[in-house]
Amino acid sequence: MRQLLLDLIAEKPQTLANFEAGKNAELYQLLCRLAAHPEDSRERFVYLWGRAGAGKTHLLRSLAVLPHARYIDAASAAEACCYDPAIRIYLLDDCEQLSPQAQIAAFNLFNEVREHGALMITGGAVPPAVLPVREDLRTRLGWGLIYQVHELSDEEKIAALSQAAATRGLAVSPGVLPYLITHFERDMRSLSAMLDALDRYSLETQRPITLPLLRDLLQLEDDTKP
Structure with a gap:
């Protein structure tokens, strides 16, 4: 059951079209x-912050499919934070997790982006002013627009899931x-995958989508956790 859920989540690409904006309409x-x-764009830098599951990574990965865009996670930032004239949009995620070496690389990339007129969108768990990074990088992350996700x-x-169910x-x-x-799980991607799993389980067992069916499915998911 758990593998089915993981497969269903993997089948749902993170796009702007399937992001539920809610209070994030302006962003x-x-x-x-x-x-x-x-x-x-007149803005060269945008910083997104918010708690886990709010949708920061979803938004950054949605933009990563654009031509000449590069998504960079904290683990690869030390090597991936290098300027390339072919890349026009840099998407740096999980800034609070950057290693000391990655912070130096990110700082240098900011300067290159500014000099060459590229675009850089970054994300972190907290506002840039309180990020646990070196001061010069913290200042750079505060440039441009700052949005809480x-x-x-x-x-x-519930409304979004109800609409998805009604549409289907x-x-x-x-x-x-x-x-x-x-x-x-609280994030919409996992919740949507569970709705898909409920649909499949309902068809397999010839049972309606009711609370007992959901409880059975959640129990199966728990039983297959490593």
Whole structure:
């Protein structure tokens, strides 16, 4: 069961189209504009911050599919934070996890991006002013626009999942979605994958999507955890 969920999550690419904006409408519109016309942006630097599961990585990976874009995670930053004239959009994630060597590389990349007019969008768990990084890099991360990425409320998650179920013609009993969001992973990608798994499990067992079916599925998921 757990492998099925992992496969379903992997099947769902992180795109701007499947990001539930919620309270992040202004940020979402900005990133849509940057995706459509990155060369027209007057902003060279954007920093996204928020708690785990809010959607920072989703947004950065959504932009990584653009031509001439490079996604950089903290683990690879020491090597990947190097300027390349062919890359116009740099997407640096998990800034709070940057190693000392990676911080030097990121600082140098900021300067190159500024000099050559490229675009750099970064993400971290906290605002740049309190990031546990060297002072010169902290200052660079504070350049440009700063957005907090707000996690969806439980009501917004239920509404989004209900809409997804309705679009697919799934009959989901009352109580299923409220129970799901309080007894499973909190991010929308995992929740959407569980909705897909419920659909498959319902078809396999010839049972309606009810709370007992969800509980059985969650128990199967727990039983197959390593």
